[in-house]
Amino acid sequence: MSRQAYFNQLADSWDKRFQTEALSTFIEQLVPTFGLLPGQKILDVGTGTGILIPFLLKAVGPTGQISAIDYAEKMVKICKAKYAHLPNVTVTVQQVEKLDFQSQTFDAVTCFGLFPHIENKEEALRQMNLVLKTNGKLIIAHALSRAEIKAHHHNASSVVAHDELPTAAVMEKLLTQAGFGKIHIIDKPGQYLNLSIKLHVAL
Numbered sequence: 325m326s327r328q329a330y331f332n333q334l335a336d337s338w339d340k341r342f343q344t345e346a347l348s349t350f351i352e353q354l355v356p357t358f359g360l361l362p363g364q365k366i367l368d369v370g371t372g373t374g375i376l377i378p379f380l381l382k383a384v385g386p387t388g389q390i391s392a393i394d395y396a397e398k399m400v401k402i403c404k405a406k407y408a409h410l411p412n413v414t415v416t417v418q419q420v421e422k423l424d425f426q427s428q429t430f431d432a433v434t435c436f437g438l439f440p441h442i443e444n445k446e447e448a449l450r451q452m453n454l455v456l457k458t459n460g461k462l463i464i465a466h467a468l469s470r471a472e473i474k475a476h477h478h479n480a481s482s483v484v485a486h487d488e489l490p491t492a493a494v495m496e497k498l499l500t501q502a503g504f505g506k507i508h509i510i511d512k513p514g515q516y517l518n519l520s521i522k523l524h525v526a527l
């Protein structure tokens with residue numbers, strides 16, 4: 325089974341499993357550490373059912389805009405039903421390795437729970453760099469540490485059993501190659517947060 329089919333299959337039960345009070349509390353405390361500002365344009369990649377969206381909306385306020393993408397159509401359908409009626413939220417089916425936005429559009433790109441699953445990480449980083457404004461922020465975050473993510477995926481399904489976050493050294497190399505700098509990584513029990521800034525256009 326492909327990862328895309330795997331996530332489509334999980335869509336209907338996603339919110340029941342993951343939209344918990346504990347995760348909401350975690351995200352509520354996490355998002356303010358992203359340093360987002362009112363009026364900013366944010367792209368949430370691998371949005372799933374849009375668990376991050378209400379918290380991003382709170383950070384950017386009514387003058388901000390959220391674009392959310394996911395390659396699993398069933399996730400997008402649920403996300404649209406929840407948020408697409410809002411005037412400043414747009415949800416589309418897209419693959420992170422083939423983003424369909426103008427270059428220099430977003431102030432920040434958020435990847436919550438996505439990065440280990442991306443098949444072509446170099447191309448995904450290049451695409452996220454292109455759609456970010458210069459000095460825009462890339463935010464890769466999880467509610468687990470790198471080691472905890474590895475164990476979680478190993479136990480979840482053979483489809484994602486080997487989906488891991490790269491080591492800090494590899495992450496720094498990938499991000500630097502894709503035009504990012506000022507890289508700051510927190511990796512501790514119950515949290516992974518990788519913040520970096522677009523310094524120049526990916527080559």
Ligand SMILES: C[S@@+](CC[C@H](N)C(=O)[O-])C[C@H]1O[C@@H](n2cnc3c(N)ncnc32)[C@H](O)[C@@H]1O
Pocket residue numbers: 327328331332342369370371372373374375376393394395396399418419420421435436437438441442443
């Ligand atoms: C673990 S889920 C996280 C969903 C959501 N961010 C959350 O925290 O509930 C990963 C999501 O990323 C999507 N995804 C995985 N690889 C992708 C890719 N290459 N392009 C776009 N979406 C992708 C999956 O369809 C899935 O919805």
